[in-house]
Amino acid sequence: MDTPLPARPRLPIRARLATTVGGAAATVSKLAGRDGSVISGIIGLRLEPDLLSLLAAGRQVVLVTGTNGKTTTTRLITAALSATGQKVASNVYGANMEAGLTSALSKEQDALLAVLETDEKYIPSMIKATQPKVVVLLNLSRDQMDRAAEIWMLARRWREALAASDCLVVANADDPLIAWAASAGRSVSWVGAGQRWREDSWCCPECGAHLARNGDDWSCRECGNQRPAVRWQLEGDKVIDPAGRVQPLDLALPGRANASNAVVALAVAEAFGVDADAALAQMRGVTSVAGRYTQVQRHGTEIRLLLAKNPAGWLEALDVMVPAPVPVLLAVNAQVPDGRDTSWLWDVDYRRLRDRPVLVGGERRMDLAVRLEADDVPFQLADGIDQAIELARSPRLEVLANYTAFQQYRAILGRTQ
Ligand SMILES: [Zn+2]
Numbered sequence: 064m065d066t067p068l069p070a071r072p073r074l075p076i077r078a079r080l081a082t083t084v085g086g087a088a089a090t091v092s093k094l095a096g097r098d099g100s101v102i103s104g105i106i107g108l109r110l111e112p113d114l115l116s117l118l119a120a121g122r123q124v125v126l127v128t129g130t131n132g133k134t135t136t137t138r139l140i141t142a143a144l145s146a147t148g149q150k151v152a153s154n155v156y157g158a159n160m161e162a163g164l165t166s167a168l169s170k171e172q173d174a175l176l177a178v179l180e181t182d183e184k185y186i187p188s189m190i191k192a193t194q195p196k197v198v199v200l201l202n203l204s205r206d207q208m209d210r211a212a213e214i215w216m217l218a219r220r221w222r223e224a225l226a227a228s229d230c231l232v233v234a235n236a237d238d239p240l241i242a243w244a245a246s247a248g249r250s251v252s253w254v255g256a257g258q259r260w261r262e263d264s265w266c267c268p269e270c271g272a273h274l275a276r277n278g279d280d281w282s283c284r285e286c287g288n289q290r291p292a293v294r295w296q297l298e299g300d301k302v303i304d305p306a307g308r309v310q311p312l313d314l315a316l317p318g319r320a321n322a323s324n325a326v327v328a329l330a331v332a333e334a335f336g337v338d339a340d341a342a343l344a345q346m347r348g349v350t351s352v353a354g355r356y357t358q359v360q361r362h363g364t365e366i367r368l369l370l371a372k373n374p375a376g377w378l379e380a381l382d383v384m385v386p387a388p389v390p391v392l393l394a395v396n397a398q399v400p401d402g403r404d405t406s407w408l409w410d411v412d413y414r415r416l417r418d419r420p421v422l423v424g425g426e427r428r429m430d431l432a433v434r435l436e437a438d439d440v441p442f443q444l445a446d447g448i449d450q451a452i453e454l455a456r457s458p459r460l461e462v463l464a465n466y467t468a469f470q471q472y473r474a475i476l477g478r479t480q
Contacts, residue, residue, distance in 0.1 A: 068149065068175040071121035078117045081110035082169045089166070100154070103169055104162030115161060118168035119193035122152075125178045125331055126193065128186050129201025129241070131376045132324045133159065135316065136201060137180040138352045139328040143342035144335055150174040156353050160185055164193070176335070183217055187224035197334050198225065198248070199327060200234040200241045204260050204375045205407075214240065215268060222247035233330045235323075236291045237279045243268035243288070252330045255279060255293035256323040259382070260375035295333075297326045304329070304339050312343065315350045318383030354469075359476045364452045365459045366476065370469040372401070374410035380463050381411075387419035390455040392445060394425035394468035401466050405430040413438040422451045425468040448472050 074082070085107030092102045107114045125144075127137045134157045141153045152171035154163045159180045168177060181189045183203070190198065200221070203214050218240050225232055225248040234245030237258040245251050257279060258264070264281075267274050272285035282289035296303040300322055301311050312325050325346055332342035351357045355370050371380040384391060397405050405427050413435055421442040423431050428444055435442050445451035452460060464472055 068123070069121070071173070071175065074117055074172075078111045078114055081107040081114050082118070082172070084110060085166070085169060089170075100156045101158045101162045101166055104158075104165030104167075107165055107169060108162060115165045115168070115189075115192045116194075118165060118172070119177070122168070122175055122177050123335070124193045124195040125176075125197045125199060126181045126186065126189055126195045127178065127199040127201070128181045128183050129199075129235075130183065130204045130373065131379065132201050132320055133157070133180045135321055135352045135355070136199065136324040136327055137178050138349055139316075139321075139325055139346045140199070140331045141178045142345040142349050143328050143332040143337055144176050144178065146332070146337045146341040146345050147176065147335060149176050152177040152179075154180055161189070161192070164189065187220050190224045190228050190230070195228070195230045197231045197233055197331055198228070199331060200232060200245050201256075201324070201327065202235055202238045202258065202260075202375070203240045203244070204264075205373065218244040218268060225249075231334050233327060233334070235327065236293045237281075239264045239274060239281050239288075239290075240268050242291060246291070251291070252295070252334065253291045253293040254327050254330050255296035256326055257297055257319065259319065260378055295326050295330045297323050302326050302329060302339070305333075308339075310339070310343075313347055315347060316352070316356060318379065320379040320383070354473050361476060362449070362452050364455065364457065366448075366452075367459075367461050368469065368472060368476070369461065369463045370466065371463060372466050374407050377411045377463070381413075381415060384461045384463070385459065388457075389459045389461055390420035390422060390457050391416065391461045391463060392422040392424055392448070392451045392455070393431060394423075394462065394464040394472065395428065395431045396426045396465060396468040396471070397430075398426075398467045401468075408434045413440050416440045420455060420457070422454055424448070424451055425464065448475055 085103030088106045089103035127133055141151050144151050152167050152174035154167035157180055159182045164179050221244040229249055232245045232248035232251045235241050235256040236253040267283035267288050269288045270286040272283050274281050274283055280290050294305045301309050303309050312322050314325055329339050329342055358367050369380045371377040397403050417440050422445040423442045424445045443454050445454055
């Protein structure tokens with residue numbers, strides 16, 4: 064950081080009261096064994112509806128959104144910005160709507176920097192409330208029952224919000240829908256972060272014509288819309304910086320999706336005057352994110368937990384799994400946070416699992432079983448994590464679960480960072 068940041072303005076009295084009462088409620092909630100990461104925001108906002116704006120005032124805020132990778136990217140940016148020597152507020156556990164953001168800022172009132180994961184649908188209102196310095200757009204694909212037209216509408220709302228803001232947009236140039244949304248911003252730092260999941264982006268977001276693709280490059284012959292030139296580029300497991308220097312990322316977090324998140328984080332760090340070497344040194348210390356990628360021991364088996372919420376996420380997670388013959392437990396629920404409909408299971412290709420033992424768990428294991436049958440993947444049904452361990456009979460087990468299934472396993476295996 065070149066110049067010291069000025070101190071934040073003092074909160075008005077009602078806002079101070081709101082944060083005090085909200086904080087007390089969070090403490091009570093935690094004593095009762097609950098999470099407590101949202102309650103202070105909910106109560107605070109009830110007492111002072113403008114609490115989020117008041118808490119964001121005088122800070123340099125980064126908002127991070129996209130269908131996949133929000134939590135990890137938020138964590139990596141937070142690590143990178145710690146190289147400034149400043150305290151950084153963040154909603155580390157992924158409570159990413161208004162109350163979650165409010166709670167995070169309320170908890171760290173003296174932090175002058177804030178990195179906030181934000182739900183896709185809330186980006187326009189959160190831009191208004193927090194007046195961010197940087198908005199990060201990762202990717203946009205179908206989640207649960209969302210349809211292509213709905214994500215296009217969402218991208219259009221982002222365009223309107225970004226056009227009215229003077230923030231810097233850090234955006235993935237390889238996702239045509241993201242590029243279209245980001246191009247409405249006043250200044251954009253483009254990142255070539257790759258796009259593994261392309262099923263939702265065959266059409267030009269501007270005119271609807273079919274997009275021409277060549278590797279990561281894309282263009283529309285009808286309206287001239289094309290992939291913008293990038294400032295930062297992911298190349299295998301290395302990054303090419305704006306000066307053209309190539310260096311290895313060497314992250315502790317596995318997989319291509321996280322390498323892509325890290326390159327985005329480097330572009331954000333640059334906007335705060337943190338160079339790539341300093342940012343990478345901090346990001347390499349991140350080993351797990353809100354329990355994801357955590358390794359735990361149970362009954363002598365080393366278990367690694369992976370979370371994936373939608374087809375694009377499952378594809379990425381299947382990429383980072385340790386290779387066969389290590390067995391894998393797949394678990395699917397269909398509670399409200401997961402989406403009630405499991406038809407998305409049919410959008411994932413499971414054939415690469417044919418060469419390893421596969422266990423199937425979760426409340427909707429029969430839906431998954433039918434899907435695996437169709438892909439000719441042999442499997443065994445497992446009733447809970449302990450039975451899976453028993454059936455796997457292996458020193459290692461990879462667990463890939465969707466949202467509430469992941470939370471259930473995590474609760475059994477012990478809450479870990
Ligand atoms: Zn077009």
